[in-house]
Amino acid sequence: MPTSPLPATEPATIPVALSSASVYPLSVHDAFAVANDLGYDGVEVMVTNSQISQNPDTLRGLSERYQQPIMAIHAPTLLLTQQVWGKAWTKIELSAAMAAEVGASTVVTHPPFRWQTGYAENFAEGVRNIAEQYGVTIAVENMYPWRVRGREAKAYLPHWNPVPEPYEHVTWDFSHAAIAGMDSFEEIRKLGDRLSHVHLTDGTPNGKDEHLLPGEGTQRCAEALSYLADNDFKGVVAIEVSTRKAKGAGGREEQLKQTLEFAREHLRPKAPVSR
Structure with missing residues (x-):
């Protein structure tokens, strides 16, 4: 049974977008449709093997059809998308170019893998140059340690944690923080103005994303959301949850509606206390 849209409210100070990853295994098209049905403020498009996710003209058409602005592009820098758009720097540049073309202000990227020589060593500088060239923000996402037989494997260079690195902009993912044993609330406070984008989700420290x-x-x-609301966060909060186990389309929409309600509730600035 279809879920009814949320009741009309005043626009949220901090926009809440729906990541296309949240409707997997459904399509990017479905992400725009669901976002429209539930009253999201926009969409984050994860670039994958799907041709729709790689085509700026198609994405603009979906954005116009469903009245959902594209707020972020997630570059194909996951391990599972290593074959998309060729070499590592090409992935970043094409993502930035597409973001500029579809009107998205932010590109989300993962830190480099250790084996990506010629990319990992100059990553911070290269990302900064491409961001300036295309007039977008490139925000490096926090990841987590890989473990093999109980020991940490050095998968990322310089590190899976972007907080101490010289990145101007960071994306914070709560599920990744859970795997890494980090407290998102504390890390977000440390990041200050460097925090540009958020993937709202949750997790437990059991080694699974x-x-x-x-x-x-x-x-x-x-x-963490209340802290952002009270400290004039200028970015976007994108819902990136797994709905693969939802029972049918109705179950998926109910989960995404529930998450949107959670975000809106806690992103509402607290009323000043009268004296």
Whole structure:
């Protein structure tokens, strides 16, 4: 049974977007349709093997049809998208070019893998140059340590944690933080103005990238969102949860509606206390 849209409210100060990853295994087209049905503020498009996700003309058409602005492009820098758009720098440049073309202000990218020689060594400088060239923000996402037989494998260079690195802009993912044993609330406070984009989800420190609904894991999601609301966060909060186990389209929409309600509730600035 289709889920009814959320009741009309005043526009949120901090926009809440729906990541196309949240409707997987459905299509990018479905992400725009669901975002429109539920009253999201926009969409984050993850570039994958899907031709729709790689085509700026098609994406603009979907954005116009469903009245959902494209707020971010997630570059194909996942391990599973290594064959998309060729070499590492090409992935970043094409993502930035497409973001500029579709009107998205932010490109999300993962830190380099250690084996990506000629890319990993100059990553911070190269990302900064491409961002300036295309007039977009490129925000490096926090990842987590890989473990093989109980020991950490050095998968990323210089590190999976972007907080101490010289990146001007960072994307924060709560599920990745859970795997790494980090407290998102504390790390977001440390990042300050460097935090440009958020992937709202949840997780537990069990070694799996779960992308649970907020409140189902161990991260202090509500506190972190309230902190952003009270500290004039200028970026976008994108919902990136796993709905693969949802029972049918109705179940998926109910989960995404619930997550949107959670975000809107905790992104509402607190009223000043009268004296």
